[in-house]
Amino acid sequence: MTPVLVDSDVLLDVATADPVWGSWSTAVLERTADESILVINALVYAQVSVAFATIEDLEAALPADLYRREDLPYEAAFLAGKSLLRYRQGGGAKRSPLPDFYIG
Numbered sequence: 001m002t003p004v005l006v007d008s009d010v011l012l013d014v015a016t017a018d019p020v021w022g023s024w025s026t027a028v029l030e031r032t033a034d035e036s037i038l039v040i041n042a043l044v045y046a047q048v049s050v051a052f053a054t055i056e057d058l059e060a061a062l063p064a065d066l067y068r069r070e071d072l073p074y075e076a077a078f079l080a081g082k083s084l085l086r087y088r089q090g091g092g093a094k095r096s097p098l099p100d101f102y103i104g
Contacts, residue, residue, distance in 0.1 A: 003068065004036040008047035015051045015061055040067045
């Protein structure tokens with residue numbers, strides 16, 4: 001099966017039962033889980049953590065047997081930095097490569 005990095009917004013939609021996107025995100029996540037290996041990284045984990053009071057609650061929502069944890073590749077960080085630089089040179093105002101350029 002192909003690994004798929006799960007977007008933190010999808011996980012937050014499910015965790016918070018978002019009234020607009022919750023159903024759609026749940027359906028997409030379930031379908032993707034049937035067809036692929038779900039992957040998260042430390043940035044996704046951090047972004048999703050805002051919806052949980054404790055790390056135990058977060059771990060229960062993102063069990064390691066369902067969500068494979070992967071490290072962040074340094075090559076991706078380099079490319080994110082270069083993307084941010086091009087964006088800034090083009091007049092963009094963002095000052096950090098996270099999350100738009102590194103995981104987006």
